[in-house]
Amino acid sequence: MDFRPFVRHRDYRRLFAAQFVSSLGSMVTYVALPYQVYRLTGSSLAVGLLGATELVPLLITAFVGGALADAVDRRRVVLASDIGLAAGCIALATHATLAHPTVWPLFAAAAWMSALSGLQRPSLEAMTPRLVGKDELPAVAALGTLRGRTAMILGPALGGMLIATRGLASTYAADLATYVFSFAAVALIRALPAPEGAESPSLERLREGFRYAKSRQELIGTYVVDFVAMIFGMPLALFPALSDRLGGPRVLGLLYTAPAVGALAASLTSRWTTRVHRHGRGVLWAATVWGVGIVAFGMCDALWPALFFLALAGGADCVSGIFRLTMWNQTIPDALRGRLAAIEMVSYMSGPLLGHLEAGAVAAAFGVRASVVSGGVLCVIGVLVCGALLPRFVGYDARVFLKETEARTA
Secondary structure (H helix, E strand, C coil): CCCHHHHHCHHHHHHHHHHHHHHHHHHHHHHHHHHHHHHHHCCHHHHHHHHHHHHHHHHHHHHHHHHHHCCCCHHHHHHHHHHHHHHHHHHHHHHHCCCCCCCHHHHHHHHHHHHHHHHHHHHHHHHHHHHCCHHHHHHHHHHHHHHHHHHHHHHHHHHHHHHHHCCHHHHHHHHHHHHHHHHHHHHCCCCCCCCCCCCCCCHHHHHHHHHHHHHCHHHHHHHHHHHHHHHHCCCHHHHHHHHHHHCCHHHHHHHHHHHHHHHHHHHHCHHHHHHCCCHHHHHHHHHHHHHHHHHHHHHCCCHHHHHHHHHHHHHHHHHHHHHHHHHHHHHCCHHHHHHHHHHHHHHHHHHHHHHHHHHHHHHHHHCHHHHHHHHHHHHHHHHHHHHHHCHHHHCCCHHHHHHHHHHHHC
């Protein structure tokens, strides 16, 4: 990997550390919350509905967060959001200590934390290009993928271990500690005021972001392909039910961790991705491999082959993420980064959340295996349809785009 951006830029290192540690804690809660819902209800559909509950507030706040990221100091938005997210962890930890906990507070806390994530993430995504050089953005994309996937490996494993040995209250408290660290690290980063000439948030400013995204089929392709892959090929809501058959909470951690292991392997060998310039085609190929991996996972009857195919799918998702992030960072103007990051976040996060609901509903009607396999098949079909309908996305070449951009600004 190319670690030069990490070595050269102190503020980027601080942001990297804050995101890594908070992502680690978020993945702990990502395992604990659906596990607690499943334990209280015994229903995979209830776990799927948890994802739908998180989606609604995310849709409301994401675009507000995008507009704020382009109008105010992005660092302050992140700090304020960290305080609210820490409060959510305190509520979950307190609720877990009750003798007879109920389900609805878990849904309320999930909605609260999802809403705050919607406010925070556009500012986080828009901060990074301000802290590094433009020529370093492909390396930064790979480093970001490494950071996220490593957290996805360690977080679920830590979550499963904490649930099994310390209980849910301690598990949520661990997430709280990560937000304290994140707040301290981000507070040390220099101020990042809004771009020159930025206007106050408004509906017109939001529409401006949508108009720009609509004018760029290359960007539309990155959103749509990932959305299709996640909504059909995301069987995470079924992992609690699968863990009951395969060994309990410790196996649950392995199931959540396996895709991230594959992604980590892909990111550690990702230097070759800097030589790829047709990023649209790369995203399509990677999303197709993801779907095939999920189909194979659904056909497995033993744990270790299942973990292998989950890892294969995770590696493909990592490659797709590197190409998508490179396209966004190289082509989106700084004045629009917050609002475009909001659109990306809605696509990136609503797909899995709706995927939880889809997987849970199909599993309730037809069984767990039918849900996993049918989702993978529909993922592959959907990705191929996207390729047929989005020729400019398929034909995107970074060398041509950057030359045209330089010519227009010369």
